Amino acid sequence: MIAEGMSAVLLNPTCIFWVFIGTFVGIIFGCIPGLTATMAIAMFLPVTYNMASTQGISVLTALYIGGISGGLISAILINIPGTPASIATCLDGHPLSAKGEAGKALGVGIVFSFLGTMVGLLALVLISPPLAEIAIKFGPYEYFSITIFSLTLIITLSSTNVIKGLMTGVLGLVFATVGLAPIDSVERYTFGNPNLNSGFDILTVLVGVFAISEILLAAEEARASTGDGSTVITDFTIKGFGFSLAEFRTQIFNMFRSSAIGIILGILPGIGSGTSNMLSYSVAKSQSKYPEKFGTGIIDGVVASETANNATIGGTIIPLLTLGIPGDSTSALLLGALIMKGIQPGPLIFQQNGQIVYAIYAAMGLSSLFMLFIMFFGMRGFVRILKIPGYLLLPLVFVLCTVGAYGINNQLFDCYALLFFGFVGYLLEKGKYPMSPLILGFVLGNIMEMNLRQALSYSHGDPTPFFTRPMSCTFLVLAIVSLIVNIFAVYKSRHKKTAQV
Amino acid sequence: MKFAKKLVALALTASLAVAMSGCGGGGDKKPAAGGAKKAEEVKWPTKPITLVVPWSAGGDTDFFTRTLGKYLTKELGQPVNVTNVVGGGGSVASNKIKDSKPDGTTFLCFDTAMALNHSCGISNFGYEAFDPVCMMAKGTGEYFVVRSDFPANTLKEMIKYTQDHPDTVKLAANTGATSYYVAVRLKELGAKFNIVNGGSSSVRLASLLGSHIDASTNAMGLLNQYLPKTGNGSLKILACLATARSEAYKDVPLAKEQGVDVAYDMTYNVLAPKGTDPKIIEKLSKAIGKVINENKDYAAEIYKTYGAKPFYQDTKEAVATLKAEDEQYMKYSEVFKKGVK
Numbered sequence: 001m002i003a004e005g006m007s008a009v010l011l012n013p014t015c016i017f018w019v020f021i022g023t024f025v026g027i028i029f030g031c032i033p034g035l036t037a038t039m040a041i042a043m044f045l046p047v048t049y050n051m052a053s054t055q056g057i058s059v060l061t062a063l064y065i066g067g068i069s070g071g072l073i074s075a076i077l078i079n080i081p082g083t084p085a086s087i088a089t090c091l092d093g094h095p096l097s098a099k100g101e102a103g104k105a106l107g108v109g110i111v112f113s114f115l116g117t118m119v120g121l122l123a124l125v126l127i128s129p130p131l132a133e134i135a136i137k138f139g140p141y142e143y144f145s146i147t148i149f150s151l152t153l154i155i156t157l158s159s160t161n162v163i164k165g166l167m168t169g170v171l172g173l174v175f176a177t178v179g180l181a182p183i184d185s186v187e188r189y190t191f192g193n194p195n196l197n198s199g200f201d202i203l204t205v206l207v208g209v210f211a212i213s214e215i216l217l218a219a220e221e222a223r224a225s226t227g228d229g230s231t232v233i234t235d236f237t238i239k240g241f242g243f244s245l246a247e248f249r250t251q252i253f254n255m256f257r258s259s260a261i262g263i264i265l266g267i268l269p270g271i272g273s274g275t276s277n278m279l280s281y282s283v284a285k286s287q288s289k290y291p292e293k294f295g296t297g298i299i300d301g302v303v304a305s306e307t308a309n310n311a312t313i314g315g316t317i318i319p320l321l322t323l324g325i326p327g328d329s330t331s332a333l334l335l336g337a338l339i340m341k342g343i344q345p346g347p348l349i350f351q352q353n354g355q356i357v358y359a360i361y362a363a364m365g366l367s368s369l370f371m372l373f374i375m376f377f378g379m380r381g382f383v384r385i386l387k388i389p390g391y392l393l394l395p396l397v398f399v400l401c402t403v404g405a406y407g408i409n410n411q412l413f414d415c416y417a418l419l420f421f422g423f424v425g426y427l428l429e430k431g432k433y434p435m436s437p438l439i440l441g442f443v444l445g446n447i448m449e450m451n452l453r454q455a456l457s458y459s460h461g462d463p464t465p466f467f468t469r470p471m472s473c474t475f476l477v478l479a480i481v482s483l484i485v486n487i488f489a490v491y492k493s494r495h496k497k498t499a500q501v
Numbered sequence: 502m503k504f505a506k507k508l509v510a511l512a513l514t515a516s517l518a519v520a521m522s523g524c525g526g527g528g529d530k531k532p533a534a535g536g537a538k539k540a541e542e543v544k545w546p547t548k549p550i551t552l553v554v555p556w557s558a559g560g561d562t563d564f565f566t567r568t569l570g571k572y573l574t575k576e577l578g579q580p581v582n583v584t585n586v587v588g589g590g591g592s593v594a595s596n597k598i599k600d601s602k603p604d605g606t607t608f609l610c611f612d613t614a615m616a617l618n619h620s621c622g623i624s625n626f627g628y629e630a631f632d633p634v635c636m637m638a639k640g641t642g643e644y645f646v647v648r649s650d651f652p653a654n655t656l657k658e659m660i661k662y663t664q665d666h667p668d669t670v671k672l673a674a675n676t677g678a679t680s681y682y683v684a685v686r687l688k689e690l691g692a693k694f695n696i697v698n699g700g701s702s703s704v705r706l707a708s709l710l711g712s713h714i715d716a717s718t719n720a721m722g723l724l725n726q727y728l729p730k731t732g733n734g735s736l737k738i739l740a741c742l743a744t745a746r747s748e749a750y751k752d753v754p755l756a757k758e759q760g761v762d763v764a765y766d767m768t769y770n771v772l773a774p775k776g777t778d779p780k781i782i783e784k785l786s787k788a789i790g791k792v793i794n795e796n797k798d799y800a801a802e803i804y805k806t807y808g809a810k811p812f813y814q815d816t817k818e819a820v821a822t823l824k825a826e827d828e829q830y831m832k833y834s835e836v837f838k839k840g841v842k
Contacts (some may be wrong), residue, residue: 046580049571139713180589183698184676185623194596198588269704324703324723326559332585336558339722340567342805346726347733409586409597457697458671458713 005358008054009366015055019363022059023370026066027378031074031082033211033397034404036203037067041333053341053356058363060337064330065117065367068273068313069375072109072306073382076102080211080397084202084274084443085309087436088281090210091157092294092301099297102383107242108299109306110375112255116307117368119259120266120314125361131315132322135267140455141466143268145475147448150275151440152479153282155486158434160295162490165437168428172441173448175200182450183457195413202274203408204417205442207401209435212422215394217429222390241376243299251303254284262308266315270447272328273309273316278440280308286486292493314364321345321357543780549580551607552771555594555614557587560702561720564806565638565769566610572792572799577785583610590677591615592624599630603776608634608785612769613826614678620830621837623677628823631772632779635786636814636822637793640767641750641807642743643679643718648709649729649737651716655754656740656761659716660692671714673699679765680718683742685836686763710735718742720767721750721808743767749808768812768826770819786816 009015022044029040040063048056071086076093089109096105123131138146151169158165178189179199190196258280265276284304285294294301316327324345326332338345343353350357375382385393405418428435459465467473552570554563563585570581586594591614598609609631619627645656653659663670672694674684684696697714699705705717706727727736740756741747744764756763771789773782792799793813803809814822 042584046571046574046582136707136711139708139711180593185589185592194593194600197596198586198593319707323707324559325701325707326557329557332558336563336567339559339564339806340571342802344723344726344806346723347735348726352726409584454698454700458695460668460695 001354002358005054005355006362008052008355009058009359009362012055015058016366018051018055018059019062019366020370022062023066023367024374026063027070027073027371027374028066029063030067030070031072032400032404033074033080033082033207034203034401035407036083036330036404037064038330038333039404039407040067041330041337045333045337048337049340053343054359056341057334057337057343057356057360058366060334061360061363062367062370064334065310065313065364066371067330068309069110069113069117069306069371071309072113072302073106073375076105076109076302077382077385078214078393078397080214081206084206084439085272085277085312086305087206087210087274087439088157088277088305089302091281091305091436092297092299093305095295095297096299096302097386101242101297102386103242103379104299105242105297105302106375106379106382107240108247108251108302110372110379111241111248112251112303113306113310114368114372115255116259116262116310117313117364117371119256119307120263120311121361121364121368122314123259123263123311124314124317124364128318128322131263131267131318135269135319135323135325137471138268139469140451140458141469141472142475143270143451144448144455145466145472145479146268146271147444147451149475149479149482150271150279150444151448152483152486153279153286154437154440155483155490156282156285156291157278157436157440160434161432162487164431164433168433168435169437169441172438172443173445175205175438176442176445177449182446183453195411199446200417200421200442201405201408201414202443204405204414205421206439207405208418208421209425209428209438211397211401212418213425213429213435215398216422216426218390218394242379247299251299254300254303255307257287258284258304258307259311262311263315265308266312266327267318269316269319269325269327271444272331273312274328274443275440276312277305277309278436280304286482286489291489310368317360317364321349321360322347543778543784545605545778545781545784546577546579548606549582550577550605552581552583552610553594553598553607554583554585554610555587555591557585557701561640561722561767561807562610562612562769564722565803565809568799568802569610569637569789569792572796573788576788576792590618590621590623590675592618592677595624595626595630598772598774599626601774603632603774603778605773605777605781605785607774609772610637610769611772612640613765613767615770616823616826616830617679617682618677619827620832620834621677621681622834627827627831628770628772628820629827630775632775632777632782633816633819633823634771634773634782635789635816636768636770636812636819637789638769638803638809639812640720640743640769641747641809642741643683643720643765643767644724644741644753645683645716645739645756646706646709646719646724646727646736647716647739648712649734651737653739654737655759656756656763657759659739660687660690660761663693664691667693668695670716671695671697673697673705673708673714673717675699679767681837682765682830682833683718683763685833687761689836690761690763706736722806747808748810749804765829768822770823782816789813790815 029035068085071082072089074080074082075086075089079094081087093105154169180197261280262276265271281304285291319325320331326335405414408414554566567583570583574581618624653662674680674696708714726732741753790813793811800811
């Protein structure tokens with residue numbers, strides 16, 4: 001069965017071809033802000049109807065992997081994350097690029113994306129049953145506590161100004177409340193406009209706040225300056241992957257820790273690569289010996305972010321296959337595709353459809369290899385994107401983002417929402433408010449509220465189970481500890497600064 | 502230098518045009534073969550059609566719609582795309598289609614939950630806000646599920662159990678869904694559950710396994726893999742909540758037969774925005790009917806995954822069915838709106 005499944009992918013030239021196409025298209029969709037892997041999969045779904053199950057699912061898996069991996073390209077080169085999974089990559093990836101070390105940033109991102117996927121795949125292959133057991137044990141209390149813990153890490157994401165970070169984080173939470181409330185569907189902030197019933201889409205928020213604001217700022221700068229446009233000379237000759245073996249060795253522990261974070265967040269449906277990259281970055285920063293260097297352009301940040309978001313893929317597939325629970329909108333489409341092919345995920349998937357499972361594993365591995373391959377050769381080309389003058393590149397990005405926003409639900413409303421968030425992002429940037437906490441707040445807001453309300457309905461409004469249940473208590477304690485430790489660290493560094501002055 | 506700049510600009514514009522054309526169609530990847538059909542009274546469809554599902558991919562409505570859409574593409578000669586517009590228990594999608602252009606390009610594929618939405622007040626309209634096209638499927642029923650070690654073996658025993666241990670058995674019910682109706686009916690019949698929100702169907706099953714909830718209402722599908730005979734035996738069914746036993750799962754007793762008067766059917770419909778040309782509706786309905794009644798592959802697929810038999814009702818019958826459904830649930834409107842505390 002293992003052999004059957006894997007050979008259906010690895011020994012079949014048509015399948016190999018399609019996995020390559022899938023990875024390539026996925027990378028393109030991933031690297032263009034405004035286009036997402038979800039859209040790619042939705043477009044390819046009808047094509048897969050007439051393919052054999054293994055081939056069809058392999059293509060979709062390849063699109064998924066390409067989509068998550070591709071985000072790093074735009075994050076590093078133009079400071080706009082291609083997908084929510086690469087937000088934290090901007091934080092150190094772009095400064096590296098600005099310093100002239102784009103090649104190194106890309107190389108690091110690519111290699112560690114590959115490694116992250118592989119570790120995730122390993123976890124999937126070797127320990128998915130116990131991981132699925134853990135996933136079942138997580139109830140609404142635990143989910144709520146984990147989201148609270150994740151939100152406290154906003155402090156680390158914004159240690160330059162904790163208050164401002166908290167403000168944008170809360171703003172993100174507020175934006176998340178727009179729409180019909182979970183559970184009782186009460187209208188909130190919809191102003192009677194049915195378009196707002198489902199709330200804002202993560203794409204419009206992400207792309208608006210990061211991309212549109214970036215474009216507006218660049219436009220402002222271009223008008224203000226005399227147009228000398230001199231940037232740091234980027235070294236376009238990249239040796240190998242752009243970084244040394246010695247540097248690689250320093251990141252090994254980071255890689256394993258980030259993969260673990262990615263996998264764990266992956267097995268919890270609802271919390272996916274959008275959160276894992278930021279969480280991993282924050283943890284890497286708090287545990288680092290040189291936290292003040294984060295944000296200035298060090299590879300640790302890129303490693304943490306990219307390893308985690310790719311490891312999450314492996315993690316997400318676990319509840320998808322063993323429990324039939326998709327972790328995000330992209331894997332929901334994968335689930336739909338599986339069911340269309342007559343493959344019902346669940347505890348018996350190994351007995352009933354073992355070949356498909358192994359085919360998925362094979363496709364994941366093959367696709368990661370292709371990703372590494374494609375990006376390695378594309379690296380030198382990508383870096384040259386930096387050579388394109390802003391006044392050509394950014395309007396193009398603007399149009400693509402708007403098209404992407406329209407593509408969410410085929411309505412212009414999302415494009416207006418995009419512009420709205422672009423403006424919000426612009427104002428935040430001008431006021432030097434960090435933007436990542438806003439996204440984190442927005443992404444986690446819904447999950448947090450839903451689980452809080454569910455948990456309280458279970459216990460009839462009694463909050464004690466949050467503390468008496470072991471896992472929930474652990475995360476809440478961790479949240480409090482991380483809050484104290486980080487605030488203390490910020491306080492200390494500020495004291496040091498004033499002492500030095 | 503200037504020329505190079507122009508070239509770059511031209512290249513970028515060209516790629517942009519390609520990207521835009523690629524993004525617009527969505528489903529044009531497979532141009533349908535055999536577009537030349539005999540001349541009909543109405544020239545439709547001339548553009549790709551979109552079927553909107555109010556739930557996220559992977560569920561029963563999504564499955565029936567996608568399977569139908571797959572075969573409908575060949576039947577109609579135009580790509581039939583399925584998109585998911587999620588939120589508000591289905592009301593985001595129903596609101597959207599209700600107000601969309603009645604030009605025969607967009608249709609809503611909803612289910613019994615629409616009547617539930619109407620009676621719970623989540624939407625202030627029911628089937629009458631649309632021009633129904635047809636009924637496209639009938640579920641094999643939903644089942645009352647608990648963990649296999651639960652001290653009750655029939656729904657009647659369960660009700661007694663909750664009366665002896667009031668408020669301790671958590672029953673998952675989602676506002677505006679059939680599970681809500683079940684919870685309310687059981688409460689009427691004297692059961693004393695702690696009614697909580699449960700999430701989507703696969704999430705509910707996982708919650709059951711993890712002992713976060715104690716009882717749930719689920720369609721077959723994934724449930725199979727947890728049952729004693731067909732799966733790993735971690736869950737058991739107390740009763741089937743449909744109006745008749747399904748052919749695929751004959752051995753499961755009905756709640757009705759146990760003396761618990763809860764019975765409802767899950768039906769799946771296709772609706773058009775009000776004002777759509779009746780000729781288009783007729784043509785679509787006939788095409789759907791052809792697929793459902795005559796296509797053996799379609800029948801095989803729905804039986805394999807859901808144990809369902811092909812079920813189709815033409816426009817007139819569909820309106821009658823939808824009306825009866827709406828009335829059945831509107832009876833509970835006051836109760837629903839008050840909440841199930």
